[in-house]
Amino acid sequence: MRFIKDLAVLSVFVFIVSANISGNSFSELLINQDYSDYLKGVDTLGYRENLLLKAVYFTQYMIDYYNDQYDDSLVTIVKNADSIIPENDTDNFIKGGVYLNYAFYLQFKGNMWGALNYGNRGIKYLKEVSKDSPIYNDALIGVAIYDYGMGKLFFNRKKIVRGLATLDSVSKNGNYFDVVAENLKIVLLYNENKYDEGLKESTDLLSKFPDSRLILWDVVKGFLYKKEYDSLITYSKKLVNNIKNDSIPN
Structure with a gap:
């Protein structure tokens, strides 16, 4: 189904802890494929935050370049997350984020049962993150896309509606991830034929x-769905040029 790979691509932006750099700053670096500065910021963080953010980076990089270069590294991070015994909201957010990030990567690879x-x-x-925590709304992004994805997979309209509403x-109340939520909304709007x-x-x-490239893909898909072919050609050329001009073969 179309939504599975779209959500896998977008999920890598969801679990970014606000630490020395705000969540939006990290998100914007990934959205712009600025991997070098992203890693520099990650290296200033503590061990657990570093685990989550490296997992996000490995997943995004492999999806962006369609390779499995960091597959073993991602598995190692998941195993390290297994040893975390949560003592607070941040621990729950990090451990849950690593697992859900890996779930969407497995979806992207076609391993549906592993993803589930x-x-x-x-x-x-x-869901253990308390409602009065400053990262509560950020945790809800993961819950929202999971509910929506499982609703589509198992034809459960109630979960679909709940995921969209969440x-x-x-997107209106998040402390750090307004760009992330906005981008996720685009994918789900397309998937609902809006x-x-x-x-x-x-x-x-x-x-x-x-x-x-992520947002260019969104625009290209939108013009394709609407069958506006002149605009589709224009933005497809922009996307191709973006890919050609990347320093890493894509």
């Missing part, structure tokens, strides 16, 4: 991040 296993494990910890709330709304949001977001 780690998805359920991740949600268990994310994501809409997070192409006009999705295309408007994606073109608005592209004006803020014109060099982002």
Whole structure:
């Protein structure tokens, strides 16, 4: 199904802890494929925050370049997360985030049962984040896309509606991830055949991040769904040029 790979691509932006650099700063570095500065920021953090952010980086990099270069490294991080015994909201957020990030990577690779296993494990910890925590809304992003994805997979309309409603709330009330939530909304709008709304949001977001391959893909897909072929050609060329100009073969 189309939503599975789309959500896998977007999930890598969800679990970014606000530490020395704000969540949005980390998110924007990934959205713009600025991996070098992202890693520099990650290296200033503590061990557990570093685990989660490295997991996010490995996943995003492999999805961006369609390779399995860091597959073993990602598995090692998941095993290290197994040893974390949560003592507070941040621990639950990190452990749940590592698991759910890995679940979406497994989805992207086509391992659905593995994805379900780690998805359920991740949600268990994310739901332990207390409502008065400053990262509560950020944890809810993971819950939202998990509910929506499982609803689509098992034709459960109640979960689909709940996931969409939760994501809409997070996009309005999130402390760090307004860009993340906005981008997730685009994917889900397309998946619900709301192409006009999705295309408007994606073109608005592209004006803020014109060099982002992720958002260019959103715009290209929007024009494809709407069968606006002149615009599709224009933005497809921009995407191809972006890929060609990357220093790493893509």
